[in-house]
Amino acid sequence: MNPVIEIQKMSCRFGNVEAVRNLTLEVPVGSVYAFLGTNGAGKTTTIKTLLNLLQPSAGTARIFGVDSTHLGPPELARIGYVSENQQLPEKLNVQQMIDYCRALYANWDDALCRRLVERFALPMNRPIRGFSRGMKTKAALLVSLAYRPELLLMDEPFAGLDPLVRDDLVQGMLELSEQENWTVFISSHDIDEVERLADHVGMIDNGVLTLSESSDSLRTRFRRVDAIFAEGPPPTPDLFKDALSSEISGLSARWIENHYTDDEELGARIRSRFPNCQAWSSSPLALRDAFVALTRAQRATPPAL
Numbered sequence: 001m002n003p004v005i006e007i008q009k010m011s012c013r014f015g016n017v018e019a020v021r022n023l024t025l026e027v028p029v030g031s032v033y034a035f036l037g038t039n040g041a042g043k044t045t046t047i048k049t050l051l052n053l054l055q056p057s058a059g060t061a062r063i064f065g066v067d068s069t070h071l072g073p074p075e076l077a078r079i080g081y082v083s084e085n086q087q088l089p090e091k092l093n094v095q096q097m098i099d100y101c102r103a104l105y106a107n108w109d110d111a112l113c114r115r116l117v118e119r120f121a122l123p124m125n126r127p128i129r130g131f132s133r134g135m136k137t138k139a140a141l142l143v144s145l146a147y148r149p150e151l152l153l154m155d156e157p158f159a160g161l162d163p164l165v166r167d168d169l170v171q172g173m174l175e176l177s178e179q180e181n182w183t184v185f186i187s188s189h190d191i192d193e194v195e196r197l198a199d200h201v202g203m204i205d206n207g208v209l210t211l212s213e214s215s216d217s218l219r220t221r222f223r224r225v226d227a228i229f230a231e232g233p234p235p236t237p238d239l240f241k242d243a244l245s246s247e248i249s250g251l252s253a254r255w256i257e258n259h260y261t262d263d264e265e266l267g268a269r270i271r272s273r274f275p276n277c278q279a280w281s282s283s284p285l286a287l288r289d290a291f292v293a294l295t296r297a298q299r300a301t302p303p304a305l
């Protein structure tokens with residue numbers, strides 16, 4: 001099946017600032033893709049380009065096989081969009097907003113809408129202008145989901161929300177993602193926010209994609225290793241140059257492997273590289289730690305000339 005999103009060598013420039021550089025990634029049908037990056041990494045620019053709110057300065061972005069610059073009403077009706085600073089009709093209450101949106105979308109699903117209203121426990125008759133930030137995000141999500149978009153683009157939807165509201169939203173989305181065959185592309189600063197949802201992860205730093213792969217592959221490939229060495233010359237940092245990060249303290253060392261497959265293969269590698277290693281153990285690495293280590297490693301590598 002063709003990917004829902006296909007970005008090919010896309011760059012986006014604002015004057016001298018190249019916000020996105022030579023970005024290539026694919027989002028498979030039915031996946032929940034977390035697009036992670038720190039402030040200013042290029043996440044919003046990418047999402048806006050997918051929606052044709054911005055145009056690439058080079059390369060292409062395609063949604064449902066259609067070039068983003070040619071998206072029309074048929075494609076847009078299949079896409080939901082929730083952003084951090086979502087504009088909502090502040091004067092309306094939730095019921096009025098639902099009535100307004102229902103008229104715009106042929107696919108509007110009243111039963112799903114009722115379920116979401118219940119799930120998010122939103123007051124129906126109070127003007128949206130008096131809502132808290134979390135309530136506004138829920139309202140935005142409600143009207144973006146009730147027309148059953150095949151693709152949901154979310155730009156930092158959880159930013160600034162307290163853990164309870166975030167959990168509520170994540171739970172609501174998890175329930176839906178089990179029932180619907182939809183694709184979600186969600187940007188975030190923090191893997192913790194989206195880890196439970198994501199089955200694919202992309203990481204962008206300073207406009208450059210540093211990885212794009214399934215969460216399962218990421219969980220397998222990153223591993224923390226602790227080792228103890230026999231008396232003799234202590235391990236030196238250059239022995240760990242292939243590791244993502246390493247800390248040496250006397251005769252013990254701890255490092256992050258980013259090409260782990262299994263303990264047998266790792267053991268053989270440790271024995272050949274560190275003949276005086278006495279004991280070692282490996283343990284899974286949280287995705288958050290992998291994200292931090294990768295971003296640090298990326299920043300420590302001088303850009304190619």
Ligand SMILES: Nc1ncnc2c1ncn2[C@@H]1O[C@H](COP(=O)(O)OP(=O)(O)OP(=O)(O)O)[C@@H](O)[C@H]1O
Binds near residue numbers: 018037038041043
């Ligand atoms: N309209 C604009 N004019 C000039 N520069 C811009 C514009 N929009 C974004 N940029 C720059 O492009 C880069 C990427 O910005 P972008 O908003 O895509 O990052 P982001 O990853 O979404 O960041 P954040 O997490 O802070 O929202 C930044 O350096 C930003 O200053």
